[in-house]
Amino acid sequence: MDLSLSKEDLAIQSRARAFAEQHLFPHEIATDERKIKEKTLVEIRKQAIAHKLNAYNHTKKDGGHGYTPLQQVLICEEIGKATCGLWTVVFKASTPLKHGTKWQRETFLLPFNAGKGRSCYAITEKDAGSDPSYVKTKATKKKGKWVISGEKWFVTSADASSVVIVHAHVDGDPKKPTLFIVDKDAPGVKVKRIPQFMHSYVYEHYEMVFDKVTVDDNRRLGEVGQGFDLTKEWFTETRIEIAAHCLGAAIRATEVANHYAEERVQFGKPIRDFQAIEFMLADMAVEIMAAKSLLYRVAAEVSEGMDPKLVHARASAVKLYNSEMAGRVVDKALQILGGRGYMRENPVERLYRDVRVDRIWEGTSEIQRMVIGGQIKKRGLGIYTGWGG
Numbered sequence: 001m002d003l004s005l006s007k008e009d010l011a012i013q014s015r016a017r018a019f020a021e022q023h024l025f026p027h028e029i030a031t032d033e034r035k036i037k038e039k040t041l042v043e044i045r046k047q048a049i050a051h052k053l054n055a056y057n058h059t060k061k062d063g064g065h066g067y068t069p070l071q072q073v074l075i076c077e078e079i080g081k082a083t084c085g086l087w088t089v090v091f092k093a094s095t096p097l098k099h100g101t102k103w104q105r106e107t108f109l110l111p112f113n114a115g116k117g118r119s120c121y122a123i124t125e126k127d128a129g130s131d132p133s134y135v136k137t138k139a140t141k142k143k144g145k146w147v148i149s150g151e152k153w154f155v156t157s158a159d160a161s162s163v164v165i166v167h168a169h170v171d172g173d174p175k176k177p178t179l180f181i182v183d184k185d186a187p188g189v190k191v192k193r194i195p196q197f198m199h200s201y202v203y204e205h206y207e208m209v210f211d212k213v214t215v216d217d218n219r220r221l222g223e224v225g226q227g228f229d230l231t232k233e234w235f236t237e238t239r240i241e242i243a244a245h246c247l248g249a250a251i252r253a254t255e256v257a258n259h260y261a262e263e264r265v266q267f268g269k270p271i272r273d274f275q276a277i278e279f280m281l282a283d284m285a286v287e288i289m290a291a292k293s294l295l296y297r298v299a300a301e302v303s304e305g306m307d308p309k310l311v312h313a314r315a316s317a318v319k320l321y322n323s324e325m326a327g328r329v330v331d332k333a334l335q336i337l338g339g340r341g342y343m344r345e346n347p348v349e350r351l352y353r354d355v356r357v358d359r360i361w362e363g364t365s366e367i368q369r370m371v372i373g374g375q376i377k378k379r380g381l382g383i384y385t386g387w388g389g
């Protein structure tokens, strides 16, 4: 069993680390204070290209770099160390666009992967969260065009996007979930509200209304009824990505806490010499080791061409484990830092707020457990507890 990273893997990892440290970390406080400037974001995007990180999850043919899933995880781990969601400035086209028509690939996929335009993804609604079959956004064909009406919640990065990929039910039929690529400035697209959240994410999460928005059939992404399958493929990929961000967040918090435990003196000795602190650091290190082993193993298996059904099953496990691990580890890091860990200027305080959503978006922890429970029933416990074979 070869567990080592190749020379190429290590080079990509070190490029991503340098990028995060030099081009993301310095802008965290401005982002937290909602003062980051557009010209800074432009510079970060330029640097993402210079470090060959844009479109990191796409093939060369699709305008990416052809990185393996393991290499993608290494990148997400490094950029995931940055707070306030700055990792999202490293742009990439939404995964389902790769399944588009020739026109859709040329108009959206390739330019978005080069940083010209961006898409956001709108599935969730007031009454459709964990269960997207309750989506009420409806698409009806009239005189050869699609008329889309409905309301979407939590549309992440909508402010930075030129198009919205809208998950709608054709004729209001939940058996016909379908994706549509809608221009953000098309007549009938309105921003209803810009709610604020626990984290200070670099972009906004809009509530949007689609009021009889009319689009040509060439804006339909995939077949009628294929929407959920395309979304599921995207979920699988983003769940692994989130697991990698969480790993990076936990490592950064632990590094800050470890350094502080070394230099902070109370009762005449460094606090790391108190067993209470040392044991916390020990638990954090072991949690990270377990999470990293799990994530790299699954990423390596995906790189070797694992059956997509198994990838879906295991992506839920890594997302569940790593997001919950990050919550536990960052909480301990904050405790080690005492009052300083509670200050917004400390990255650990920001990570504490940042990682909470990782147990909610792209499927809550409960939904991941439902997937895992269902997979155990269908394929047997061995897909999680076994090894090989």
Ligand SMILES: Cc1cc2nc3c(=O)[nH]c(=O)nc-3n(C[C@H](O)[C@H](O)[C@H](O)COP(=O)(O)OP(=O)(O)OC[C@H]3O[C@@H](n4cnc5c(N)ncnc54)[C@H](O)[C@@H]3O)c2cc1C
Binding pocket: 121, 122, 123, 124, 128, 129, 130, 131, 153, 154, 155, 156, 157, 197, 205, 357, 360, 361, 362, 363, 364, 365, 366, 367, 370
């Ligand atoms: C910051 C942020 C950004 C987001 N970005 C996007 C985005 O870009 N696009 C998008 O479409 N959506 C986005 N979302 C929405 C996100 O995917 C949903 O919040 C998530 O899927 C959960 O849905 P919900 O909030 O409606 O909770 P609900 O589904 O109402 O769940 C409420 C609670 O019930 C539990 N629950 C639900 N069903 C079950 C069950 N069967 N068994 C056990 N427990 C259950 C849940 O786990 C949760 O604890 C975002 C959310 C946030 C907070």
